[in-house]
Amino acid sequence: MKPEPSVIRAFTPSGKVRASINLGNPILAAKGTSGAPTGVSVDLARAFAESLGVELELVVFDSAGKSVQAVSEERADFGFFAVDPRRGETIAFTEPYVLIEGYYLVREASPIRRNEDVDRPAVRVAVGEGSAYDLFLTRELKRAQIVRARTSPAVVQTFLEQGLEVAAGVKQQLEADARQAPGLRLLDERFMVIRQAMGVPKSRGAAAASALHAFVEEAKASGFVAEALARHSIAGASVAPAA
Template structure:
């Protein structure tokens, strides 16, 4: 990429520091490090590289869910935890406030179900009387809210694993929606569960900045394309021990 102009730096780091929102609710993209300023994973690596190119320090702002990242942006009065860049899935409900890049990673959204249920495909869950557990304001919650015709969504804020499994079992819910790699972890301690083989969506993980920062958003778009093409994203995923698909070049 060409040298960074002062206008780009002003757009993306107006306070002289790049405030990067890190969503620890998505363990494929971010994992906690020794401190809040040392996150591991592809999100942290991309933020550090971007800050290096801008010539400013990076300050990480931690969140435990994508919905909280989005809410911090539009809070009134302004939230002290607001950010300059974030790593979120592209969703129409967010695009009015966030200027997204093309995706840099694609992740599958699927369902976790009990082994004794008859479901073999995600389409079978969209039926009257079916209840699906999701995290509020997550990408898959927003998508399923838009697309499901009959099933009911049951929302539980980001919580510990025991609370999720307790609610799932106690309420006899039909499925839990989520990122395949993340909800798949429950199989190790719950042998009576299984993942459906197909998916209900490709979760398109992208970088974003606030709408109105046109110059910065354009630079961010080019930055993401270079990070994909150079192998940076693939290497960052590998270093953090995560398996995900690097998104293809933007059309």
């Protein structure tokens, strides 16, 4: 059912709906062969614009932090983010549509074998600046030092170039990077589950947030999210349960 005109206006102050797309998380979005963004979040953005009956504009960034900032500053009308309390100060989140695992990567010879081994004074952990796991580990790690790479795809490069002890990130990104650099291994268990949701600036009002929430629940229930994951050959991410 098409949202009320007031809700459509809340999402389209510029005359079209602007979706903030983060290319720093390859599970959700990446550059296609033509150079245009493609992926699960792009499919959802198009479907949401269609549900509003308005034109879509993709506002593309190379990191989660920049993507979040664009929505917080209302330079975009909605976006795709990991749920986090800090981000929730300015963004109204839906329930998650996809669950993604965060893992640690170390060198093969590292004495670090368990997640508990990471939070030690001599350990430096590379993270993508402003990413969900940056925010989470900033709160959770009490003794280890966090070293921030400019973007999530640059985490392993930073880890290697600076001789750091640990790289943290999305499991699939770390696995892909590790295949390009022999002598690395993932720890055996995840350190967090990243709850990927859609979000709208809180300033747009409760009705807009409710409409976005309803869209996400319908996208999960109808199989749209599962089909998008399959269409883009995404492994290691699962459809989040219904709210």
